[in-house]
Amino acid sequence: MSKKKDTFINMVVSLFAITIVAGFSLGYVNDVTAGPKAKAKLEKKVNALKLVLPTFDNNPVIDIKLIKSDKVKDSVEVYPAFLNNEFVGAAVVGTTYKGFSGLIKIMVGFKPNGVIQNIVVLEQKETPGLGTKMKDEIFLRQFRNINPSKFNLKVKKDGGEVDALTGATITARAFGEAAQMAFDEFMKNRDLLIESKN
Numbered sequence: 001m002s003k004k005k006d007t008f009i010n011m012v013v014s015l016f017a018i019t020i021v022a023g024f025s026l027g028y029v030n031d032v033t034a035g036p037k038a039k040a041k042l043e044k045k046v047n048a049l050k051l052v053l054p055t056f057d058n059n060p061v062i063d064i065k066l067i068k069s070d071k072v073k074d075s076v077e078v079y080p081a082f083l084n085n086e087f088v089g090a091a092v093v094g095t096t097y098k099g100f101s102g103l104i105k106i107m108v109g110f111k112p113n114g115v116i117q118n119i120v121v122l123e124q125k126e127t128p129g130l131g132t133k134m135k136d137e138i139f140l141r142q143f144r145n146i147n148p149s150k151f152n153l154k155v156k157k158d159g160g161e162v163d164a165l166t167g168a169t170i171t172a173r174a175f176g177e178a179a180q181m182a183f184d185e186f187m188k189n190r191d192l193l194i195e196s197k198n
Helices: 002-052 133-137 137-143 169-195
Strands: 065-067 074-085 086-099 102-110 116-124
Touching: 002 086, 002 116, 065 137, 065 169, 074 102, 074 169, 086 116, 086 133, 086 169, 102 169, 116 137, 116 169, 133 137, 137 169
Parallel strands: none
Antiparallel strands: 065 074, 074 086, 086 102, 102 116
């Protein structure tokens, strides 16, 4: 009986030691990779800004405006763009949790009049081969050079003007909702953005 008790105590102590070592190891690896992850995320945002905005000469990352909204948990990220101190547009991060697999985060670039310059998908976890097609040119091009005040961003099935993704209507609906949210925030804050460089 005593031998069984000793073996059990040894197993518990061994498992405890392994758990402690594994926990410290994971914490260390997380600390070591935190910097490179943040850098990669920033580079992705900077590249997205270059793709969605008209030509600019300021640093939108430094000029970022964080705007409170009841549509998102945190603030909405708005990146104003200027060329020779003249407002040329802004990039707004649109977010929704109504994708088929949850979060969809896009960056929408707007010209000063509210026309969409371009859209880039920042984050998504949609079904490969179906929902992930929201990143394809054939889907994205229907959003370029349109003004959401005159173009309904809902899918045609819901009375809108957007061709849904085959087999991924939920994703297309969520994408349109995120784009609409970005447009609404841009229009609500456009005057503030124009004056922000002065």
